[in-house]
Amino acid sequence: MKLYKKDTMFTITRDVTRLLFALNFYLLAKTLGIEFELESEYVVLGSILLFGPLFCGWFCPFGASSYFMTRIGNALFPKLQFTIPQPYDRWLRHTKYILLAFFLYLFISQGVNYFGEHMEMYKANAFSWNYIKLKHWAVLFIPLFIPGFFCKYMCFQKAGYNIINRLLTVTKIKRNPETCIGCRKCDRLCPMEISISKHDTVRGEDCLGCYNCLDNDSCPAKARSLSLVVFGKEINHIYFSIGAISLYFVATYLVLFVFKW
Numbered sequence: 001m002k003l004y005k006k007d008t009m010f011t012i013t014r015d016v017t018r019l020l021f022a023l024n025f026y027l028l029a030k031t032l033g034i035e036f037e038l039e040s041e042y043v044v045l046g047s048i049l050l051f052g053p054l055f056c057g058w059f060c061p062f063g064a065s066s067y068f069m070t071r072i073g074n075a076l077f078p079k080l081q082f083t084i085p086q087p088y089d090r091w092l093r094h095t096k097y098i099l100l101a102f103f104l105y106l107f108i109s110q111g112v113n114y115f116g117e118h119m120e121m122y123k124a125n126a127f128s129w130n131y132i133k134l135k136h137w138a139v140l141f142i143p144l145f146i147p148g149f150f151c152k153y154m155c156f157q158k159a160g161y162n163i164i165n166r167l168l169t170v171t172k173i174k175r176n177p178e179t180c181i182g183c184r185k186c187d188r189l190c191p192m193e194i195s196i197s198k199h200d201t202v203r204g205e206d207c208l209g210c211y212n213c214l215d216n217d218s219c220p221a222k223a224r225s226l227s228l229v230v231f232g233k234e235i236n237h238i239y240f241s242i243g244a245i246s247l248y249f250v251a252t253y254l255v256l257f258v259f260k261w
Contacts, residue, residue, distance in 0.1 A: 010215050010238055014057070017245065018064035025061035026140075040255040043248060048161050051244045052171030052203075056151065056158060057210035058241075059248060062135070066143045066150050067191065073144030082146050083193070092153045093206065099156035103128070148191050152206065166204035171230050171240075173202040173213065180225040186213040196226070211237045 007015075024038050039059070047055045056063050074081060084092060103121065106112070106128060112121040122128045138150040151158055165171075175196065186196040189212045194205050196213055211228070212218060214237040219225055228237045255261050 006217060008215055008217065010241070011212070014210065014241070015067075017058050018067060021059050021061045022064040022068060026065055038252065040252055040261065042255050042261060043251045046251065047244070047248055048164055049168060050170060051240075051248075052165050052209055053161055053207050054171075054209035054241070054244050055248075056161065057208035058245065062139045062155070063151055063208065066139050066148065069140055069143040070147040070191075073147075077144060080145050084146065089152075089193070095153050096156050096159040099131070099154065100159040103156050148193070151208065152192060158206070162204045162206060164204075165207075169203045171203070171209070171228065173207065174227050174229045174234070175200055175202075176223075176225045176227070179221050179223040181221045183220055185220060186218060186226060189213055189218055201229075211241065 021038060039061075044055055044059075047059070083089075106121050106124050110121055110124050122132045135150070135154065138154050142149040173196065177200065180197065182197060184197045187194070190196060191210060191212065192206045192208055194202060194207060196202055199205070213226055214228055227234045228240060229235070230240060
């Protein structure tokens, strides 16, 4: 049975950050037409290389919007919540890698500057343009009933980030099998439904870097069984998140408003 994380100071801070990026994209930019950049492709790529998947769980406007729609759906339509069963879930997760290959082809064949106006890539053909239209449905409507649909099955950028995090493992979640009691609470708290209790380490397996599984009330074992490892050393996930958030905002400000890249 799926569990929903109780609010703590850590999760409230994370969700306020998520809300900022979701509102900036969908309310200010898309609805009111007020353009205020909070995202730089340079900083996003840098954050993936330095902080692992933290961007997905904290700063991505699509992931954030999907998260809040999931919470709304769980509150309004609790009996209509649906999880795609195995093995279909596992097969469908491969879809985003197929989409990644397709958009990489467009990216190269169209000579698109990803760090510039990469929306031109989506205008290349009917499929890529319809993907953009479907993307908003997958972010704002489907998560009311199927949690995490876009991030699990449609986000080709997440597929790319997974590959990067597998090849360049800066951060990972480590499980201590000697202290783990096998309760699987961490599995049920994971919004991406990763079987954390079956892994010794989690790196690149669709992890969003939300750190639900690492929060203080998540592991009932007397000796906590999960830890965050950064550059080979265990570090408190709260301190790491605060540092990463601060650097992300500073870097975004410098890139967008000082260097104007």
